[in-house]
Amino acid sequence: MPASKPNSDEPSRRSRATGRVTLADVAREAGVSPITVSRALRGERAVAAELCERVQAAATALGYVPDPAARALASARSSHVAVLIPKLSNTLFVELLDALQRQLMLAGYQTLIGVTHYDPAEEEAVLRSFLAHRPAGLIVTGLDRSPAAAALIHGSGVPCVHVMELASEPGSYSVGFSQREAGRAITQHLLDSGRRRVAYVAAQLDPRTLQRGEGYEAAMQQAGLAGSVRKLLSPEPSSMALGGVLLEQTLSEAPDTDAIFFCNDDLAQGALLAALRLGVAVPERVAVVGFNNLPGSDQMLPPLTTVATPRVEIGAQAAQMLMALMRGQAVEQPHLDLGFQILKRASS
């Protein structure tokens, strides 16, 4: 009985007690020191098995839930993982996010989502605000960003994994696939099926979209079709409606086009529907292929040939890699290529 606490039922006048069950409460219940409780609950260092059990029992009995704020303040590291993606309107990123978040939440991390709208200044602002929360880890989309944003990341010392593209510098980490190679492969698929006047039609024009375009050009060049390279690049955001517009534009500017590679499935889906509306025969007059295998592509008329990209796997693996880094473990494969797959359907 602590004699110094004459009446513990009566809160002191200056009390700011929150009514929470704290580590100290658990310690008292278990008859050990608070530090031991802290260690037992985190599984840190060796705590005698018997004590461990007593602590667990006490924590459960009291319904103890650790306070993340106190933990963050004391350890200078929060349980947050900040995730930066360009846009929520692209199903691709939503699926990536969903996979990331699922893994991270299981391991007790909270996901903080930052949407950059493909804007370097916005990315920088979001990054600055997130870093103030001292996240335990960081996931960012792609490799290209402003020098200031890159410096913020590097200077923070927060473990960071890049997704969707593959980096190569030592000391950096990435999980993705070669956008360029995927663009090359789907173009090659069109060439293999006899198409010659292949166009590349893209919107948004983010780095990955441009890399796919490079792959397209490489395939054309390798096939001796450098002269037939046709690119229609629109800076507007990608959408089904825009896909229809760009199909019409392509066919009016270059009526002999016999295949179109759209940089994203939403454009291709819109193009397929526009073709139906306009009476353009797909794939007879023009083959159409997309990228990403988004929901609905298999339902189109005809079903859309596309590149299946492993964003769910990317999310899961990136989460695993980041968790290893946050635990201070070494990552044997810092740049993880998860590949892609050509999904041949009836539109090509």
Added chain:
Amino acid sequence: MPASKPNSDEPSRRSRATGRVTLADVAREAGVSPITVSRALRGERAVAAELCERVQAAATALGYVPDPAARALASARSSHVAVLIPKLSNTLFVELLDALQRQLMLAGYQTLIGVTHYDPAEEEAVLRSFLAHRPAGLIVTGLDRSPAAAALIHGSGVPCVHVMELASEPGSYSVGFSQREAGRAITQHLLDSGRRRVAYVAAQLDPRTLQRGEGYEAAMQQAGLAGSVRKLLSPEPSSMALGGVLLEQTLSEAPDTDAIFFCNDDLAQGALLAALRLGVAVPERVAVVGFNNLPGSDQMLPPLTTVATPRVEIGAQAAQMLMALMRGQAVEQPHLDLGFQILKRASS
């Protein structure tokens, strides 16, 4: 000069300093006390204008960024707002989330996203984990939840706004529209255009989907068509592919069906594409309408008649309402009906 700090350049051996610029640094720079800096920066209480400026200048000069963890620990309230949504695969919720997050971030709140997968147990678990973070506010989808989840929310004392549906109990807050009334209105639209054998086809079967079905039944009953009520309810998750399957099933079970009201646009889009594939004339043989006006519905063949739902406005208004509650302000309209709109297109 504090004589008790003989050599402030040399960190003590027990130092845990993080290298951060702290309130105390700003206070020293501005020549005021830390409390004054705290108040000036938060705009709390009246701080002399001149001091305020000095503090601001010092903070800017030093690049001071408040530590959210310290703030949360001291004030027992974080800058997080937890948002609970059923699924990320429904574009509806992604758009809602985007709108919410945009507003909240502008006001300095961080959004914590919890996906419940329409599972009460999962909702409860997510809630429990989020509440440990002492969020400043809470946004939850719909009104139905387990008693335990409801008790968690209520017991936490955290301000909470319900979205997508309209509550009525005093002391609760909601922003949405009447799902039932919207279901009734779109059914009435079909009846008004001469359809009689109208079916309601739904998936997922969450509360809002069932409410739309009630509206459908009410309209049928009022038209004296209670005997013609046809409901096809699938517990599977909603998708375009399922929409095609359910269309076929409806037409094979009740070939004289002259209109179908799908509970969500993805189902209706899939049905429209299946109809095209099967040679079912829409709207001649069967009219098709959807719900939510999702991306792509205007691109269908024929374009899909649907109910436009104001999720972006709901997100924005819910954020505003929650921010008022978090500031302790009174909300004059605790249940905000944002309505809906019938979007008549060619599929009906």
Added chain:
DNA sequence: CTGAAAGCGCTTACAG
């Protein structure tokens, strides 16, 4: 309008 003191609930760094 401003401040000195205490405290929020944890973990780190040392010591044994």
Added chain:
DNA sequence: CTGAAAGCGCTTACAG
């Protein structure tokens, strides 16, 4: 393997 002390960076509750 365990613990007493200090401290993380703020804000609350008083007092003036």
